[in-house]
Amino acid sequence: MSIVFHHTPERAKIWSEKFAKARPDIPFHIWPETGPKEDVRYLAAWKTPDDLATLFPNLEVLFSLGAGIDQLNLANVPPGVKIIRMVESSLVEGMIEYVLWAVLSFHRDMFRYARQQREHVWDGSHNRPAKLYRVGLMGMGELGSPVLEKLVSFGYECRGWSRSRREVPGVKSFAGAGELDAFLAETDILVCLVPLTDATRGILNRSLFEKLPKGACLINCGRGGHLVQDDLIPALDSGQLSQAVLDVATPEPLPPEHPFWNHPRIFLTPHIASAAQSDTAAEAVLANLRRYEAGEPMTGVIDTGRGY
């Protein structure tokens, strides 16, 4: 019984040390080294190697190194292999910091002041309190719910939207496609943190933008595939949206000629909103392995039917 780790050498080093200490009984292989292929029961990867079924015929669990699993080629995962996404504290902390930074930057006009600085313009507005901004966050899951809690503590008026109804103290909750329009109508700053699935692909589109109050801000830290890219610049140029903060794009990296790079109202970051730190991520997988071996439910099990 062994595990194969498929990511960067820097991460592999930390993981292998953690495993050597905690589970010397499980041989730890760093891709492309695998040991005897029929011994491999576990694979930890951001993207999977091709043809998993032939490569590792006895694979039992695939651990995604990300909270999302859309980057894995699920068609390549043999039926019966459990898919587990990353659920751990450093991902949550990073996402809280990123969304808070983006919301505060919009609320305190920092994107406008950055544009003004480039033009040598000294023109300030009296600041408005946080409670006058309605933040609507799509995806009240492992990441979205603690982000909402932090935004509430900063005084923002918060709404959350999810598939099933979720309760977060101080947050008005909306659920399902039937309540999306009502959620959007009350949202000045829209944060996208849903997983990328068949139901959410292209959800950030012209029709959705038109349901937001005029001048709303979009923060996408889900996946590039959530956004219909051709709809964004017209929405910004018409003033329907006044700012977009994009951490994710299609493709990544964005090609140098892409119009998003130079648009004055788009702030781009290179998919850095949050990432699992190797030490806590390895501990999360070790904890899940213990649960799995004890026949207990693991944390972060993917329901392939619903896609997340």
Ligand code: NDP
């Ligand atoms: P979770 O699975 O814990 O939460 C997902 C949330 O989205 C749930 O509240 C779920 O509803 C809701 N949701 C899913 N589908 C729909 C739908 N069709 N309609 C309405 N709500 C829906 O995921 P995480 O919070 O851990 O992660 C979310 C995503 O964040 C990841 O999939 C990834 O794409 C992205 N991410 C981006 C990072 C970055 O650096 N940019 C870093 C990490 C993650 P319900 O509660 O009812 O299940």
Ligand code: OXD
């Ligand atoms: C993730 C990511 O899904 O880093 O964890 O985007």
